[in-house]
Amino acid sequence: MKLNNGKKPYLYATVTVVIVTMVGWLFGRLLATSDNTYMRVLLLQDVVNQVSLRYVDYIPPEDLYQRAVEGLLRGLDPYTELIPAKEFKRFKELQIKSEYVGVGISINRINREIVVMSTFPGSSAYREGIKPGDRIIRVNDESTRGWTTEEASLHLLGAEGSQVELTVSRVGEPEPLKFTLTRMPVVVPTVTRHFMLEDNVGYLRLSNFTERSAEELRKHLQNLLNQGMKSLILDLRDNVGGLTESAIEICDLFLKDKLLIVSTRGRQREDNKSFFSKRKPLFKDLPMALLINRFTASSSEIVAGALQDHDRAVLVGTNSFGKGLVQSTFPLSSGDVLKITTARYYTPSGRNIQRENYRRRSRNPDEDEKEPEADNKL
16 A cells, blocks of 8 residues: 555656646647637737836726727728627617607718718707708717717617707808707608609608518508509618618519519628518509619618619619628627628629728728718617
């Protein structure tokens, strides 16, 4: 027994040497990998440590890591971003629902500024005189410079009856204008105008794509048909998009069964999809013209591209914007959500909807090209 006890230290030492050797070998293999991920992570950590320790002004390490993430994503495209956990639920509601409590405006971020795209009749913004094109520069004395539309949403939405002060810059006005708005329930109409013109021509303006857009459009089209409509002008000008599903449902109203509406192509297999019309069209023989302009984007371009490629409508106006990137959301361990571009949209004939040179290469964010984001309603 004493002899065996004497051998145990040697056995432990031998095992320890083997383990250390194996760990060293594995560590060396890690450093030898082609992408050298570990060394890159180590570089980031060293930079953050040095800046946190030596920079003239103290910046908490967590802020530095946040800035590093934002800088990484900013260099990809205008739509990829990190959405804080507290904002994501509201972000999803704005994308899907057409009812909310707010001041009654739709916004986009253009050149890192929050710009009013439209005001809804009867809302506080409409009554107080907010106008399309107004640039919101402050919300309750807090600068909006660099805000995403989701950040703006978080500040502009709120409890019914509460107030918010907007400071806006308006073309032709020498000084910024201030408005005190009251948050109230708002129902966003997706069909904002519909009436008959001469020669039995119907006119209908579609402002966005929500969960109710297809049904609203169908109802108003039927109303125009009852008034004797023989042809249709569908106005998609300044419609910057919304739900892709809504665009597909609207194409279903005009296209024959089993026709390709839009396809997506990405690096992953699950991002390669094709969407087809699924039912008999209600208005298959109705002659159509679509009005578009430079702010016709995203879901609007899906509808315009499908109807044009299948010779179902004539497009009239200027070139559309060219927003053909598909975003997907992925929850992170921090609770935040990464919204990242995963694919591109293609029309039935194979045309890439996305315009060229969309990546933000400028080191100065003020030099970024103008890009409309998902149209948020507030």
